[in-house]
Amino acid sequence: MTVERRKHRGTPPRSHAAARSRVSAAPLPAALGALAMVLAASGAMAADNGAGSPPTVTTAAVGVAQDAQGYTASDLRRGADPRTSRGGDVDREVLAEQTELQAEQRTRALAALNKKSEQRAAKLKTAAAKQAAKLRAEATKRAEATKRAEATKQAEATKQAEAKNQAKSPAGSPTAAPTTNQWVLPVAGYQLTARYGESSSLWSTVHTGLDFAAPEGTPLVAVAQGTVTEVGYEGSYGNRTIITLEDGTEVWYCHQAAMSVAVGQSVEP
Structure with missing residues (x-):
């Protein structure tokens, strides 16, 4: 006898999850009963074929004892739970x-x-x-x-x-010639300690010049272009150098710490 698995018509096959749920939900006595029925069917097949033919059991018949996940009846007898x-x-x-x-x-x-x-x-x-x-x-x-x-x-x-400015100047008036010999200060960094015309017991008469006080060693320059006409010591004037300018004006440099020019030497600012 051959047991075949046929497709169900009208009712869709159940999923593996449903098969697992059905097997796990079956009690152990019911599973043993199903196994006994399978064994009985196998004996019947052997009896029917005893007339001279060997018993024939196909793979489909063996599959009856397994669920959709491959769990056998022996697994169920041991208490195996497909869910764990x-x-x-x-x-x-x-x-x-x-x-x-x-x-x-x-x-x-x-x-x-x-x-x-x-x-x-x-x-x-x-x-x-x-x-x-x-x-x-x-x-x-x-x-x-x-x-x-x-x-x-x-x-x-x-x-x-x-x-x-040009508009204010008279037409044809001569332009002033630039100054070529403008005076400059004789020393830099000075302080005036006495002015021209001052009176004091230091002088026999009024003061006749300007006193430029500066640190010793500060260089002196000519106030304009001229020629050295006298160099030497002169009593109350101390060391004195006289420069005669081009217009004849004499400029006296008195109370010098030292003198570095000579008579006849031309000087300029």
């Missing part, structure tokens, strides 16, 4: 793989977000630098324009002043 045996191990592995995959996806998403943030920050920094450079260039341009305007204004004012 091999099926449970597979579920834990799948869960671990899904968790690892989610972690990798989250890591990649965070890396992409970080890269995007860095690119955005770089763009903002570049834009700020360009804006600052533009503002500096505009400020420099405005400063140069203001400077040129002030220079133009000053030149125009000078030109107008010159034109006004």
